[in-house]
Amino acid sequence: MAHTALLLLLACSPFPRLHTLQLNQRPIIGILAQETLDADHLLYGETYIAAPYVKYLESHGCRVVPVRLNLTNDEYERIFSSINGILLPGGSSNLETSAFAKAAKKFYELALKAFDAGDYFPIWGTCLGLQFLVVCTAGKNLLTNTDSENIALPLNLTNAAASSKMFQKFPPDVYKALSNEPLTANFHHVSITVKAFLENEKLRKFYSILSTNHDRKGVEFVSSMEARKSFHRFRNSQEERAALIYNYSPRYVPTSSYIQIYFF
């Protein structure tokens, strides 16, 4: 979880429906690909998913489906109704105009629509993913530059954290360690500041701040916001097998900080 301090689950409602109390024993989570920007890596593929995100979800008992860019609305809707959530990874795609942002927005809209119909679909955003969600919810880019590149920080957890989906089940010692020790890695040069967050009604109404941090210059930014689960499934096991990330092999990329990357 200390992949980066910028973590988010999309919280739609504090009232789980009854069926949400069932346990999903076979969660399958999508990870959204993004455009390959590193010129050295373009020869491997135009889009990629860094392998650590796959391992991160696997280590929590999920299987993973790569969600490719530039699919049709129908294709995205079909994937949406087959998977139990989506992870929007870190990276450096444009937050409004990239194919990454367009696909992410589709899932965001489908998640809201599903929620209105009594269903729910969690969206997790790490770093770029969180930044995308902030821009998407606010309807404009409220991010500002911060001096928060390559720095490990303890989380300043808010009162909302203790009862949040994200943190409530943390063992007390881990919760305490997160607050006291520099366990979260920050690799971002823009942030949503606490001030900008609180000044924006859309953000204030949609998310609760779970933790904050200060950058090297003392600017206070939101490091986590809030959370949820789903019973979507693929139509049959054949379709499920064909969609899983295990049909692909990650490539060893020693020049990347990710070390292993899936290219498409």
Ligand SMILES: *[C@@H]1O[C@H](CO)[C@@H](O)[C@H](O)[C@H]1NC(C)=O
């Ligand atoms: C996605 O579509 C855009 C616009 O048509 C195009 O510029 C881009 O190269 C496409 N990217 C991929 C990975 O297919």
Ligand SMILES: *[C@@H]1O[C@H](CO)[C@@H](O)[C@H](O)[C@H]1NC(C)=O
């Ligand atoms: C922690 O956050 C609170 C507001 O939630 C703020 O008043 C306090 O100054 C912060 N402390 C640190 C060490 O950042």
